[in-house]
Amino acid sequence: KQEVTQIPAALSVPEGENLVLNCSFTDSAIYNLQWFRQDPGKGLTSLLLIQSSQREQTSGRLNASLDKSSGRSTLYIAASQPGDSATYLCAVKKGNYQLIWGAGTKLIIKP
Amino acid sequence: GAVVSQHPSWVICKSGTSVKIECRSLDFQATTMFWYRQFPKQSLMLMATSNEGSKATYEQGVEKDKFLINHASLTLSTLTVTSAHPEDSSFYICSARDKLAGNIENEQFFGPGTRLTVL
Numbered sequence: 001k002q003e004v005t006q007i008p009a010a011l012s013v014p015e016g017e018n019l020v021l022n023c024s025f026t027d028s029a030i031y032n033l034q035w036f037r038q039d040p041g042k043g044l045t046s047l048l049l050i051q052s053s054q055r056e057q058t059s060g061r062l063n064a065s066l067d068k069s070s071g072r073s074t075l076y077i078a079a080s081q082p083g084d085s086a087t088y089l090c091a092v093k094k095g096n097y098q099l100i101w102g103a104g105t106k107l108i109i110k111p
Numbered sequence: 112g113a114v115v116s117q118h119p120s121w122v123i124c125k126s127g128t129s130v131k132i133e134c135r136s137l138d139f140q141a142t143t144m145f146w147y148r149q150f151p152k153q154s155l156m157l158m159a160t161s162n163e164g165s166k167a168t169y170e171q172g173v174e175k176d177k178f179l180i181n182h183a184s185l186t187l188s189t190l191t192v193t194s195a196h197p198e199d200s201s202f203y204i205c206s207a208r209d210k211l212a213g214n215i216e217n218e219q220f221f222g223p224g225t226r227l228t229v230l
Contacts, residue, residue, distance in 0.1 A: 009152065036221075043115060044204070044221035089155070099219075101154040 002027040004092055006102035014110050015082055021075040021105045023090035028068045031093040035064050035075050038087040038104065047088075048075070080109045113139045115207050117222035124195055125230055132190045132225045134205030140185035141207035145219065146178075149202040161188050185210065195229045202226050 003026045013019055023033070035047045048057045048064040050073070056065040063076040077084060087106045091099040114137040124130050134144060143162050147155040159175075161167040161182035169175045179191040188207075192199055206219040 004154065043223045044206075091155075098157060099155075101156075103152060103154045 002030075002092060002094055002100045004090060004100050004102040006088075006090060006105050008105060009103065010106040010108075012108040012110060013080060015080060017080050018076065018078050019080055019107075021077070021088050021090075021107070023073040023075070023102055025071045025073075025092050025100070027094075028071055029094070030068065033064075033066055033073050033090060033092045034099070035062075035073075036089040036091065038089055044089065077107075082109045082111050085109045113137075113207075113209055113220040115141075115205065115220045115222040117203075117205055117225050119225060120223060121226040121228075123228045123230065126196055127194055129191055129193045130195055130227060132192075132203055132205075132227075134188045134190070134207065134222050136186045136207040136209075136220070139207075139220075140210040141188075142185065142210045143208040144182055144188040145206045145208075146180060146188075146190050147204040147206070149204060149224075155204060158190075192227065195227070197229045200227055200229045 005024045007022045030052055032051045034049045036044045037047055038044050048059055050057050050066040061078040066073045085108050087104040089104045091101045093099055116135045118133045122130055145160050146158045148158050149155045157170050158173045159167045159169045159180050161180045163182050163185050167180035177193055182188040202224050204224040206221045208219050
C-alpha cells in the first residue's frame with residue numbers, strides 16, 4: 001500500500017531564505033509525482049509535476065526533484081517571500097486517476 | 112486556469128440532518144469529478160469518483176448510502192451527507208477533470224473546499 005509522508009509538518013523561516021520541503025513514498029512504482037499549494041479558502045494549485053522518467057522540474061523559484069529508487073522528492077524554494085506562505089502538498093499518482101496524498105507541510109515565511 | 116467552485120464554503124448543521132455540497136466547473140466541462148475529504152493535519156482522502164451520467168465509484172470504506180453523489184451535468188456534481196454525525200465534520204474538496212484534457216495527466220482542477228461542522 002502506497003504511503004506518502006511529508007516532513008516537516010510545519011516550517012517557519014525568515015523572508016529571503018532558501019528552503020527545502022521533503023516528501024517520501026513507500027512504493028517506487030509511481031506514474032508521476034505532483035506538488036501542490038493549498039491556501040485557506042482557495043483551491044489546490046498545482047505547482048510542479050514530475051513524470052516517473054524525470055528527475056526534476058523547475059518553475060521560477062521552485063525546483064522539484066524526484067528519486068524514485070529511494071522514494072523521495074524535494075521541493076526547493078529559492079529566496080522565499082511572505083506570499084509563499086501556504087500548505088504544500090505532494091501527491092503520487094498510481095493507476096488511472098488516483099492520487100495518494102501526503103499530509104502537507106505548513107510553511108510560514110516571516111517578513 | 113480552469114476554475115472550480117464549491118458551495119457552500121462552510122456549513123454548520125445539527126446531528127441527523129442532511130447537507131448538500133455543490134461542485135461546479137465554471138469555464139469547462141468536466142466528465143469526471145472527484146470528492147475528497149481532509150481531516151485536520153491529515154492527507155486528502157479520495158472518497159469517490161463520479162462520471163457524468165453514471166453512478167459514482169466509491170473508495171473502500173466510504174458508505175455510498177451515506178455520501179450520495181450526483182453528477183447530473185458536465186458542470187455540476189453534488190455530494191449529500193445524509194444523517195450527518197459529528198464524526199463527519201471535515202473539509203470536503205472536489206476536483207474536476209477537463210473533458211478536453213485528453214492525455215494531459217493529472218489535469219485536475221480543485222475547488223476551494225467546504226468546511227462541514229456537525230454539532
